[in-house]
Amino acid sequence: MKKKTVYITAAIICLVAAEARADYTNIAGRVKAISEFWIGGVVKDTDTSPNSALSDTGAAANVRVGGAGAYEFHSTDSSPSGGLYLEGAPLPSRYHFELDYYNDNDWYGDLRYSFKDAIRTRVMTRRFYHNLDNLTLFDYGSATVDSQDAGVDDYGIRMEIDEYSLRFKTPSYPFHFYINGETITRKGKRQQRFLGGNAYFFGGSGRVRTSQARDVDQKSNDLGFETNAHLGWIEFDIAHHDKKFNSDVAPDTYTYSSGITSVHNVIPEIESSTDTLKLHTTQSGRLFISTTFQQVEKDNNYSHAEADRSMGYG
Numbered sequence: 001m002k003k004k005t006v007y008i009t010a011a012i013i014c015l016v017a018a019e020a021r022a023d024y025t026n027i028a029g030r031v032k033a034i035s036e037f038w039i040g041g042v043v044k045d046t047d048t049s050p051n052s053a054l055s056d057t058g059a060a061a062n063v064r065v066g067g068a069g070a071y072e073f074h075s076t077d078s079s080p081s082g083g084l085y086l087e088g089a090p091l092p093s094r095y096h097f098e099l100d101y102y103n104d105n106d107w108y109g110d111l112r113y114s115f116k117d118a119i120r121t122r123v124m125t126r127r128f129y130h131n132l133d134n135l136t137l138f139d140y141g142s143a144t145v146d147s148q149d150a151g152v153d154d155y156g157i158r159m160e161i162d163e164y165s166l167r168f169k170t171p172s173y174p175f176h177f178y179i180n181g182e183t184i185t186r187k188g189k190r191q192q193r194f195l196g197g198n199a200y201f202f203g204g205s206g207r208v209r210t211s212q213a214r215d216v217d218q219k220s221n222d223l224g225f226e227t228n229a230h231l232g233w234i235e236f237d238i239a240h241h242d243k244k245f246n247s248d249v250a251p252d253t254y255t256y257s258s259g260i261t262s263v264h265n266v267i268p269e270i271e272s273s274t275d276t277l278k279l280h281t282t283q284s285g286r287l288f289i290s291t292t293f294q295q296v297e298k299d300n301n302y303s304h305a306e307a308d309r310s311m312g313y314g
Contacts, residue, residue, distance in 0.1 A: 033088035041080040042102065075129040079103035092116040105129040105158050120167045131156045132190050137209045146196055149213040157188035157216055175229040184220040189213055194264055198257040206257050217248040218267070228278075237278040245270045268302035290314055 083100040096112040107127050114120045132155035137145045166179040190213075197208030221244050228237035251263035273296070280290035291314030298307045 033090070034085070036085040037083060039080070039082040041078075043078045072131050073128055074131075075103050075105035076131070077103045077105060116171070118169050118171055120169075121165065123164045124162070126161045127159065129156055129158050130188075132188075134191055135193070135211070137193070137211055139209070144197070144208050146208050146210040149191060149211050152189075152191075152213055155188075155190050155213075157186050157190060160185040160187075173229075176227065178224075178226040180224045180226065182220075182222045186216055186218045188216050190216055192252060192265060194254070196254055196256065208257075210254070212252060212254075214252055214265075215249045218245070219248070220245045233282045235280055235282070237276075239274075239276045239278075241274045241276075243272045243274075266302060268300050270298065270300055272296065272298045 079102065081100075081102045084097070085099075086095070086097040088095055092115060094112075094114045096110070098110040099108070101107040105127060106129060109125045110122075111124075112120075112122045134149060134152050134155055137147050139145045160183075162183045164181050168177045169175070192212045192214040194210055194212075195207065196210035198206035222241065223243075224239060224241040226237065226239040228235065246269040247267040249267075251266045253261050253263050255261045275295045277293045278291075281288045292312065294311045296307075296309045296311075300306070
């Protein structure tokens with residue numbers, strides 16, 4: 001397998017510093033705003049023609065192909081690229097913006113804003129690509145091989161991770177309210193390996209080591225609400241989180257030796273809910289007391305299995 005990569009990068013960086021006087025009369029000096037950007041590009045050439053390793057023999061050598069795993073966590077797409085960075089503090093506001101773009105499968109962004117520290121928000125997004133291999137199956141012992149994905153060389157998963165948070169704070173009292181969330185998306189195609197034939201593990205000639213191509217379209221959502229405050233010599237924190245995982249791809253099917261067609265390797269939809277209470281006394285003295293109570297509920301919407309768990313520790 002030959003891997004050839006040509007990187008062509010041209011970068012132009014511009015820095016602009018703008019001075020602005022602070023809005024508050026009790027803050028001396030000046031506040032500077034920063035602006036930067038860069039542009040460039042990457043050209044990649046990947047040869048995925050079939051090849052064989054020295055240890056491959058027979059049919060195995062004919063189906064072994066060169067995947068994009070030499071990059072593993074980088075997209076093999078050629079693309080222009082660029083980035084932008086902004087930072088400033090025109091009081092009573094503060095902001096931060098950062099973006100690095102390499103191609104549609106590889107970029108990063110971060111946005112933060114604060115107003116008098118009474119309101120703070122942040123949105124961060126990341127995207128990257130995980131190149132996966134097409135593994136060759138071998139007929140060990142009495143087991144036979146059914147490589148239904150022979151020659152496939154575009155296995156890979158695009159990962160998208162988006163995080164966001166929002167915090168409110170009362171101006172003259174230590175009371176906070178938070179909203180936190182995270183969304184993770186996985187899309188692409190990967191190899192699914194399983195035991196076919198008669199699906200019997202021990203003995204006989206009906207054992208078939210099988211591989212198929214499988215589409216991936218999964219999403220995980222996590223949303224939480226939290227509040228905390230100081231009440232004299234006691235501080236409390238109450239949080240509630242809801243999480244859900246689901247796959248939009250129907251389960252794979254396979255026709256076994258008995259003639260029965262059945263689903264296999266099912267990826268279930270799962271939901272969970274978590275409530276947490278934390279309490280502790282003031283930490284300014286030599287002795288303080290801390291305790292946590294938590295209630296967790298989980299549901300498997302495919303098998304309808306449920307689990308409840310209550311915990312307390314301190």
